[in-house]
Amino acid sequence: MQQPLSAVPDPAVEPVYLSSYYRTQGDPAAGAYHYLRGGNPNWTALETELGKLEQARSLVFASGMAAVHATLLALTPDRPRVILFDVGYYESRRLAQRMQHVDAVVLAAGDYDTVERAAAERPSVVWLESPTNPLLQVVDIQRMSEIAKKNGGVVAVDNTTATPILQQPLDLGAAVSVYSLTKSMSGHSDLLLGSIATRDDDLFQRIQDWRTSGGAIAGPFETWLALRGLKTVRLRVERQSENAAAIARFLAGHPAVTAVHYPGLDPDPVLDRQMPRGAGPLLSFEVRDIAAADAVIAGARLINPGTSFGGVETSWERRSRWPTETALGPLIRLSAGIEPVEEILEDLERALSLAE
Numbered sequence: 001m002q003q004p005l006s007a008v009p010d011p012a013v014e015p016v017y018l019s020s021y022y023r024t025q026g027d028p029a030a031g032a033y034h035y036l037r038g039g040n041p042n043w044t045a046l047e048t049e050l051g052k053l054e055q056a057r058s059l060v061f062a063s064g065m066a067a068v069h070a071t072l073l074a075l076t077p078d079r080p081r082v083i084l085f086d087v088g089y090y091e092s093r094r095l096a097q098r099m100q101h102v103d104a105v106v107l108a109a110g111d112y113d114t115v116e117r118a119a120a121e122r123p124s125v126v127w128l129e130s131p132t133n134p135l136l137q138v139v140d141i142q143r144m145s146e147i148a149k150k151n152g153g154v155v156a157v158d159n160t161t162a163t164p165i166l167q168q169p170l171d172l173g174a175a176v177s178v179y180s181l182t183k184s185m186s187g188h189s190d191l192l193l194g195s196i197a198t199r200d201d202d203l204f205q206r207i208q209d210w211r212t213s214g215g216a217i218a219g220p221f222e223t224w225l226a227l228r229g230l231k232t233v234r235l236r237v238e239r240q241s242e243n244a245a246a247i248a249r250f251l252a253g254h255p256a257v258t259a260v261h262y263p264g265l266d267p268d269p270v271l272d273r274q275m276p277r278g279a280g281p282l283l284s285f286e287v288r289d290i291a292a293a294d295a296v297i298a299g300a301r302l303i304n305p306g307t308s309f310g311g312v313e314t315s316w317e318r319r320s321r322w323p324t325e326t327a328l329g330p331l332i333r334l335s336a337g338i339e340p341v342e343e344i345l346e347d348l349e350r351a352l353s354l355a356e
């Protein structure tokens with residue numbers, strides 16, 4: 001005899017909830033869903049998983065920049081100075097500099113004494129990234145946190161490059177971690193999203209308020225895709241790190257390559273403490289000149305030419321094609337994917353033969 005179908009389906013995977021509002025059942029203030037801009041089950045599912053990665057509370061946003069924006073707005077009323085670094089993500093620097101109520105200063109990455117002087121003048125938000133992009137310098141997050149806190153300041157870490165799989169900024173004294181989920185966290189180069197993680201309930205509330213009133217919210221479908229990507233983040237990031245390290249070693253021994261930037265190529269105690277499981281997917285290297293760099297990029301068959309990073313496919317670009325880039329002309333930034341490393345090295349060998 002045919003079994004009756006269950007009246008309440010119970011899918012193993014969270015469905016996509018395409019509904020702009022919810023039939024009212026309960027008090028919105030008590031956490032019930034009511035209107036999509038305030039919350040929905042797809043955000044909750046993703047934020048729960050993101051929060052577990054840092055033993056923190058998480059919020060998702062429409063993009064990495066939307067998360068940066070809300071975080072800067074939430075942090076700056078009581079700390080008017082924002083200290084940023086010359087090698088960080090350009091758009092975050094530009095955003096802070098355009099905010100009328102913010103006193104943005106841009107310093108050289110790794111210059112702890114200058115940061116200490118700037119943070120002593122006014123309570124500050126130190127906005128940092130480590131490893132830096134595209135030169136992959138390692139910044140000591142714990143030391144920066146101690147410097148910022150002396151005068152009522154805080155450190156916010158854009159942890160996009162490292163991911164929480166490899167680096168836990170909140171354990172190192174940061175008040176908040178910020179992510180572009182567009183990169184390694186979602187990992188498949190098919191969406192734009194951002195997030196934050198913090199253990200400070202008051203800061204969480206203020207960032208959430210800015211999300212609700214600013215309205216830069218994630219769509220349920222992108223959120224669902226990001227959650228699917230997140231299920232493999234550990235595998236992907238570990239493989240990307242192994243591949244990046246192997247590629248960096250290969251490039252360091254290649255006659256057409258004049259410099260390689262990858263953390264851990266030389267011993268670094270800060271890196272060992274801060275990122276004990278690997279240094280992430282990004283590396284950069286230099287060849288003779290711009291023409292050689294362009295010939296190398298055009299000569300690859302496997303490696304995708306293009307910006308962005310953190311995807312499952314290896315990609316690269318000459319950074320100086322962007323007018324805002326401060327890195328040297330012939331510098332190529334490479335994002336290691338998860339392909340078999342022999343295939344990547346074979347493609348590199350072929351492409352680099354065009355630079356000689």
Ligand SMILES: *Cc1c(COP(=O)(O)O)cnc(C)c1O
Nearest residue numbers: 063064065089160180182192193
């Ligand atoms: C890409 C990126 C951002 C911006 O993220 P979007 O998702 O593109 O808005 C911010 N910080 C870093 C380090 C990034 O790589």
